[in-house]
Amino acid sequence: MKSILVATDFSERSDRALRRATMLAKQTGAALSLIHVIDDDQPERIVESERDAASQLLYEQSATLRNMDGVTCDTQVILGAPFAGIVQAVGDRTPDLLVIGPHRRQALRDMFIGTTAERTIRSVACPVLMANSPPVGSYRNVLLTADLSDGSHSAIDSFASLKMAGGARTSVVYVFDAPTLGLAIGHAMPKEDKEYYLKKECEDAARKLAQFMGPLDVELAEHIVRHDNSNPANEILTVAEETEAGLIVVGTRGRSGLAKLLLGSVAEAVLRKAEVDVLAVPPKRYQ
Structure with a gap:
């Protein structure tokens, strides 16, 4: 930078x-x-x-x-x-x-x-x-967000090029959807079956996140996957609190980008609610 x-x-x-x-x-x-x-x-x-x-x-x-x-x-x-x-x-x-x-x-x-x-x-x-x-010092913990889209790939890559992390502990979170649970069949499933289904979805999300992060030049302390139990922004902010992140990195246009023109609805919600610093990164075609 x-x-x-x-x-x-x-x-x-x-x-x-x-x-x-x-x-x-x-x-x-x-x-x-x-x-x-x-x-x-x-x-x-x-x-x-x-x-x-x-x-x-x-x-x-x-x-x-x-x-x-x-x-x-x-x-x-x-x-x-x-x-x-x-x-x-x-x-x-x-x-x-x-x-x-x-x-x-x-x-x-x-x-x-x-x-x-x-x-x-x-x-x-x-x-x-x-x-x-x-600001009381350099960032100690940074949370990257990924939705496995080109937009979040661009955001993480841009963050890495800025060299903002310094020696901070950096984690990445992927909030995944478990669509079957929202259907009628999901409501009728026994508790044990729901737990098994969610476990498998979590394992699949973890594999997808690992594949997504593989080509990116970012040293990570932890991969975190969370089921979208409320909405993605709330899950991200919860993880930020749990990891004591001083900085959250979001792409401004991912899969939900059409909802808010060039500012994705997840990014907008994180920016609106976060008490810690937020880095909003546009897709590279806008940079």
Whole structure:
């Protein structure tokens, strides 16, 4: 990884993104770029005042990063809507990674579609790291997600190329479906038969996951398969909690991608609910 772009609005949420990006820059040797977008749909004098203030804050932050952290850093103030400004910066700079702070969680936790974070993740061509957790150090545990699709293959491959894991313990989870249990015949099956069927499905899922991961250059501590007993996102988040993952890696378009345009419904649900960092990776044809 050579370049990391950080979008900041100088809030506490953005401070998380900046600190995590700084840790990753030091870990990988990447250069940082800090951008701040000012809404230009307001009186010119206000725009000019905000631009001057933002330029000064960015200068101070970049000086600290260079002098205290030893990280190469440049800055830019962009005029426009937050979403459009970030997308423009990604298009102009083509960073290896974009880091943003967590979206503002509403009273209803499903209020994610339409936020700047979601629109940005849907629109940019590079991996996006949503820094949800206060960064206290390098990642110790990372959870990769696989649905055995080209999208998840691309996401895992891109994650490996970014060298973000460092020395973290890395696991992969595959949430599989057991279709017979949802049919009428499944409801009529004796308990012992259901358990036997589910065991066989689990063994088959484990074999498929091993075959899927074989060609990928990722050192894994554990392969995890889970029956989709509720929904894939909930199973993923449960496994993340069990493995104490500080980072979850998801592809933004897998088998369920048509449900949310370019943002798969599983990825959207994980991004909406996760309390830890999430790396959302688009398919390589969008990178």
